Amino acid sequence: MIKKQFLIFTLLCSFSFYAQDYFPKNDGVKATNTNYTAFTNAKIFVTPTQVINKGTLLIRNGKVVASGTSVNIPKNAVIIDVSGKSIYPSFIDMYSSFGIEKPKRSSSNSRTAQYDASRTGYYWNDHVMPENKAINNFKYDSKSAKALINAGFGIVNTHIQDGIVRGQGTLVALNENAGNETRVLDVSSGQYLSFRKSVTSRQAYPSSIMGSMALLRQLYLDADWYAKGHNKTKDLSIEALNHNKNLVQIFDAGSRANILRADKVGDAHNVQYVILGGGDEYERIAEIKATNASLIIPINFPKAYDVENAFLASTLSLADMRAWNQKPSNPKMLAENNITFALTTHSLKSPNAFKAHLLNAIKHGLSKEKALEALTTIPAQLLGKSKMIGSLKNESQANFLITSGDIFDKKTKLFENWVQGNKNVIKDMNTKDITGNYEFSLNSQTYKMSISGESNKLKTKITSNEKVRGSRIAYKDDWVNIAFTTADSTKQEFIRVVANVDANKNLNGKTIMPNGNELSFFAKHSKEEDVSKKTTNKDDTESEKIFPVTYPNNSYGFSALPKAEALLFKNATVWTNEKEGILKNTDVLIKNGKIAKIGQNLSDSNAKIIDAENKHLTSGIIDEHSHIAAASINEGGQNSSAEVSIEDVIDETDVGIYRNLAGGVTSIQILHGSANPIGGRSAIIKLKWGETANNLIYKSSPKFIKFALGENVKQTRHQNGVRFPQTRMGVEQVYIDYFTRAKEYDALKKSGKPYRKDIELDVLAQILNKERYISCHSYVQSEINMLMKVAERFNFNINTFTHILEGYKVADKMKAHGVGGSTFSDWWAYKYEVNDAIPYNAAIMHNAGVTVAINSDDGEMSRRLNQEAAKSVKYGAISEEEAWKFVTLNPAKLLHIDERVGSIKVGKDADVVLWSHNPLSIYAKAEKTIIEGVTYFDLKQDKIKRSEIKSEKSELINMMMQAKNKGLKTQPIKKKIKEHLHCDSIDNDYQH
């Protein structure tokens, strides 16, 4: 009864389905087809978890009417018996650029950078385009559609994949037989974002990921300000952004690390993105889980590398080799951790490859149910379209697949893909299987014929009188064409057959003899050839070894994070950096991550004893100026980038961290580069190798920002500099301008009146309010002096001059101002402004009473800062005790972390290094590097790691060779290059 009512209801509704119903009709009479179609005797997956065996699926007008084992089939129904076959909802690809032409690169060949926007009436940054609408650029692409349909997709969600904010996407059904009026399901299916700039504009900002993050944050603030009606001018971008606010927000992150970055931006502005990942989420699955984000996951698993050339193979990194081995397990890991995810064909060259990758994921442990969900119900749910697509519940669109069996089985054939009730035949399911044995006679001679193989690639074997004839067969649409040779093998003569296949698979037709005579032909099908010689495909049964993830997941990572221990160093020479000086034959006890006791004959029953006789124990080296462990260093798109922060782009996988530990370094400040007078905010981190990026950052870290002076900021080496300032004179005015504005801003903010929140000015106001310190890249005395005067005018102090190579010329002024100097030991002659740089700089500044540190600015030098400190003994006769402080206690002071680190003092963090010799000696080697009681580097462990790396790589190479032998495709070896970052480095991979 209910069903009947329901049927009437759908009948009524169905009229509205064809939107062109009101169009005039000029090519014939109106011929509406409101018949039902019933698919009977099928195994129907209404949803991944709701399965009907031997059921009926009833559809009409492009929608599902009913499904079940006892469906009433109306009289006006076309019945299709699909017994033995399965019906699944068609797949949904929710991340696509289907039907959208690739945006064209800005054609300008100008070598002059562009700093201003090219548009008016829109946001100040060209890369923000929320006003874009995919539908305006959409053109149904039949060729791409075909490939997607063949891969099992019925619905794609497309957008313009260009820019940082990309506007609205369009949801499309791949209905080949209708127009956009029918197949376009939603013209605002979501709003799309990324960290990548638009190719259509050359506007320089942002030039880094941290810049993109800052831009999005400011955009959200501006949108809020605008929504409240405070803006005095029109901004179509912001209006569009506010309009799109309630749509699903889909973020193209593209990697594990960027998922975290995107989520961080979203969380701060109450936006939960659905995020496109990179397939490497398994490396830090707990962190990914903690974002609570739903993900879209590509499954473009890497091919094995072609490792036959041993020279080439030796350049492969363990990380890349592991990726090949581990990535297919990513979907399984996501599912096991209950992370909601959809799968996409994105990043595949063609949807044709999708099934093979998917089967690979299933082979690696992804359950079939989860796989089906990731392709149907989950994307539907993420798009807010569960009632319309993604299942075969009543009222859903009739988008479904008919298969020969389990869709996730390699041998299963996909016969048909119905979209909105329209049939697409991929493989004719009515094709009869004519494999088997036949017998026929011609001119009273008896022939035996066996047919084997797939229907589109059949093979025949014809024998007569025990003699095999050469033969060939073609089979299509129930007709066969057979040609075979005559008994006389000396002649090239053929007997040709053309025959129809009847219901009993017998062949009925005629034969054309070589002489042109025609004879009738009949071949009787007898019992099928025994094809049960099960070729147990090795590929499917053997379970390949999957190497465990390490932290980080590259060479020298830990298989389990090391733990803090109680350690007792016996009889060491202890460089305390305190008034006790250098103590001989002294014991140091470390407990709970802190330095617990210093003295003679210490004991502790719980502590591991380390014999440190003839060895030296020091506090860990602190590098005031480092650029390791960062995904980007410079945001040079503007002359001020106070809004960006290196804390956003820490790369905890950089092997530079491990190598610095091997050089006795325990803490570093990762500074923004020197591309602009006001740079970005720093990250002060401990080198806790294996921890997540966030866990590296100091708890309640002191706040720092990088400033820069001189040749870099005035773009000396740019051919056509157009960014203010181009001289040192201009640099001063940049500072005065920004601090003046920050002061006014801060006053307004404190007044309680409404104000437009500006991240950049907030950061600068922190400086004025003495809540944030400046570390300023500096070379010549004039500009050093200038910046101190600017600071004094605004009533604050510069905290540190870094590089400060002419600090020795103004050491007295620095002392008076109260600024510290963090310098190179002996660098000079690399540019004009270091012409007067001298290695005695540290000594002179120190002797004048300035707090002096020696820094690296270089991932190579930072591995041996102890040697650099020792140069102050040579150049300027600094005592060893003081020279050692240049790389430990003094940088700790400059970074305002000396309460926690920088000396061996009871109560301070147990960040210590055990050295083989006097640490200032060229002959010293760090044997153990310990942070908060955790041993992160140990010379003995390092040896073990080396041999483990060697054996794992050998094993992986073997597996790749086996993969190639199995006939799997391989990829040529390419060695990734990690840029060695300095002050003036710009993200290579960021530019397009």
Place this chain on the structure above:
Amino acid sequence: MKNLKKIFLFVMLLCSSIVIAQQTPAPKQTKAITIEGATAHLGNGKVIENSLIMFDGGKITFVGSALTKITRIGEIIDGKGKHIYPGFIIPNSTLGLVEIDAVKATDDDAEMGTWNPHIRSLIAYNTESKVIESMRPNGVLLGQITPRGGRISGTSSIVQFDAWNWEDATVKTNDGIHMYWPNSFTRGRWWLGEDPGLKINKKYANQVSEVANYFKASKAYNKGGESITNLPFEALQGVFDGSKTLYINVNDEKGITDAINFSKENDITKMVIVGGRDAYKITNLLKQNNVPVLLQRVHSRPNNDDDDYDLPYKKAKLLVDNGVLVALQASGQMERMNSRNLPFYAGTTVAHGLTKEQALQLITLNPAKILGIDTNYGSLETGKSATLFISEGDALDMRTNIIIEAFIDGRKISLDTHQTKLWKRYSNKFKNQ
């Protein structure tokens, strides 16, 4: 001890402020000099504690124990507690060819073109360079001045670091031809949207045969016959007759192997691998063919993420232990100003396995042998040039590499530099305030 050092330095400071700044090249040795009581590191692996070293007319006349009964000649320097070393040698250097890296006007190290054997570094060598004088207070007294760029960069010469002009500076003229072996790998052009990683260089075989053809053509030309003068071919002549060494810059294992085979096929008797990043993997081949290595900078990062963190530090040992003749050099970023750290490169190899005297050889006798100047330089031996210095302590360690006196060909050279002058000026400024 510490006090002594302080007093000593103070005296030094006082003296130097009285004496007129002297970066003027020193005159010829007119008076014999005897250094007695120092620890002499001969550069050939031997050490003499409490040594006696005498030199006159620019030549070493005696090397032995201070216990030797022999007449001391000339000025006597008390070397007790101090150390004597032969002057350090920096091969494959561009000192004097570039002054300030970022200022193009001061940059003369790479000529345009591909085949430049005729291009000579010597005539561009600027003896007044402030960078060169900064070598001397660290003990680096000799260098091979080498052009860069192209397939064949040009011809080097060997100079000493205290001279009025390049003619005075010359130790050996046109000693070698320098070339860059084709790369097995090329980098993707990221600015064209290519993957920026390394990939196999498809033109490698072509480029190698171009090199072979060039050498064959040059060899044929030099056999005589009627030809129009070809300057590059003529310049290459020396590598065939053995009067010039062929220096091949190459780093990867395959490239090094190919370069060695190439040299054999072309009857090039004196060939040296420069860089040799992967040379430690094929020490047998190098040894069998008597091919020495001017090793890449010790203070560099490992090439691959998976490499041992200390691989660049210990490569010298891996080569030396397997019988390869090795010397250190500094080419790379900021190579000129960094050349004064040559002794510390050697010191670092000690922390990673070599003995101190083996390490010293890497910057004294070994480079002298490789450059073909060992009859006169590279070790403290009777009859050799008196190119040496006295250090407060171990010269391979920064803390004790404090040079008191240095001599080139017996001439007592100034240890002042642009940098020490500024040091003194500003130290005094603050002292007098």
